[in-house]
Amino acid sequence: MARFVIAGSKGTDDPTMATLPFIASQEAHKQGHEVVLWLQAEAVVLAKKGMVDGLQGVGLPALKVLANTILSQGIPL
Numbered sequence: 001m002a003r004f005v006i007a008g009s010k011g012t013d014d015p016t017m018a019t020l021p022f023i024a025s026q027e028a029h030k031q032g033h034e035v036v037l038w039l040q041a042e043a044v045v046l047a048k049k050g051m052v053d054g055l056q057g058v059g060l061p062a063l064k065v066l067a068n069t070i071l072s073q074g075i076p077l
Contacts, residue, residue: 003034011042016057022066035075
């Protein structure tokens, strides 16, 4: 098992890029790795309650669903 710090720096202005670190975190966790999702710069706003509601990148799952899954899995932000 490896340890990962996955960083995201895009926020509500770029839903597609904002979603990718959430997907990477979820997938690494599914594979049994220890994961921390680190939000920086514009991505910090995504940690605020309700900010991910309605965000969905092109061809990607809704960010709200991914964020809820990550939180329920105990992946720290």
